[in-house]
Amino acid sequence: MPLTESTPLVQHESLGNGRPPAADDLAFLEESDPLSRSFSVVLGPREREDENSKLTAFETFVTFIKGNTGPGFLSIPFAFSLVGLVLGPPALTFVAGLCYYCMLLLLRCADHISIKTSKAAPTYGDVLQYAFKEKFGGTGQIGRRLVNGCIILTQFGFCSVYFGVISTNIKTVVDSYGARLALIDVKVYMILILTPIMMTTFIWNIKSLAWVSVGGTISILAGIAITIVYSCIHASFHDLSPLYFGNARNIPIFFGMAIYSFEGICWILPLKNEMREPRKFPLVLSWGMLCILLGQVFLGVVAYICFKEKTLGVITFSMGDTGVLGIIAIISVALCVYFTYPIMFYIPIEAMLPFFLDLLSTFLSPYSIHFWLRTTFVLVTCFLAIVIPHVDLFIALIGAFACTALALIFPPIAYLLLFKPTRWEKAFCYFILAFGMIGAVSGTFFASKDIVCALSGLPVGGSFPCKEP
Secondary structure, three states: OOOOOOOOOOOOOOOOOOOOHOOOOOOHHOOHHHHHHHHHHOOOOOOOOOOOOEEEEHHHHHHHHHOOOOOHOOHHHHHHHHOOOOOOOHHHHHHHHHHHHHHHHHHHHHHHHHHHHHHOOOOOHHHHHHHHHHOOOOOOOOHHHHHHHHHHHHHHHHHHHHHHHHHHHHHHHHOOOOOOOOHOOHHHHHHHHHHHHHHHOOOHHHHHHHHHHHHHHHHHHHHHHHHHHHHHHHHHOOOEEEOOOOOOHHHHOOOOHHHHHHHHHHHHHHHHOOOHHHHHHHHHHHHHHHHHHHHHHHHHHHHHHHHHHHHOOOHHOOOOOOHHHHHHHHHHHHHHHHHHHHHHHHHHHHHHHHHHHHHHHOOOHHHHHHHHHHHHHHHHHHHHHHHOOOOOHHHHHHHHHHHHHHHHHHHHHHHHHHHHOOOHHHHHHHHHHHHHHHHHHHHHHHHHHHHHHHHHHOOOOOOOOOOOO
């Protein structure tokens, strides 16, 4: 059966025996998931107290788009430079298609759980926990912990990447004003921006963070628009043959960066739950993914053609000598990432806070625990960025190691555990699982290997182990 909203899920033959929800079905869904509450900050500054104040289809579309435009979007030109223009766009389209299909699987599973348990808004953690509980018995807590653990790793990874993006953009602007300034290491800028970034993480009010999200959205859209305009104006289409093909060895790195760029699967259930007409969400999701893919392919192609061998990990890193227009784009992206950092940081902190409150409440007040938890993890994300000052490789590592599980591995697992799919559906789910696992292992290995090579001062992209040229 096709994964659409045209057929009510309750009529699907694999929904079970039709019994009413039992008490043990509902027990583990009674408490609100802190990660689900945390994801509400992406919805913007809204009062969501009645149906009329919920998101329209267009507002949901815009929110989905803004949740998927960030450093990952701007890293696509470099991803294309790794594998070439012949393989890059179709490979990105293929990955986007798999991610979209997995999003539909997750929606099907959530609707299934909603029917069987009468819970209106199951979360991603609910989905995998219920799937494990139904198949293996017990409470299924391992499923929720796997999802939440990957979300926490992903969000902290994003935050570390953001340190690299902000500091490198600042260095790009400063370097354009003189050779002496170019001698300043990017790690110095990371230390300089530590305090300003830490100050934003002490905005504890969700509504205040939602307004911060608006600033980030405006900045990133301006940065992307300026980058596209500049690339279109200055792109030279003479002698493109060196751009057609890349190195096949770079495919795992490309995979990690591509998965990182489609970072929106964790947002889809909270977004659907905030819609005034949730039945329209699959259509909104389809158009949203299509627009994101087309934007990424267009930016990736024209920017790579424009900058050619000078294409760097995030495209604004290549724009230091492009004049006023380039400087505006760089500053816009840096401001976007600065505004987005506290939002990404808020999500894992709120998820971990109950654990640390239980652990340390005997020794510290709740305020002190909150303060030191935030301070410690800001320092951790900054430290990781300093240790791994290669944004492109860090993006590939986070994408392959954590994002792949959320985007390509958990949804088909949940679907196979909860439903009785047809032979072709089952085969396709197993294909996605195999593709995701191979991509995760190879992407993590090659990204880690390249990071070690780069830190050792050895060439990136060679054989293993690292060797002198």
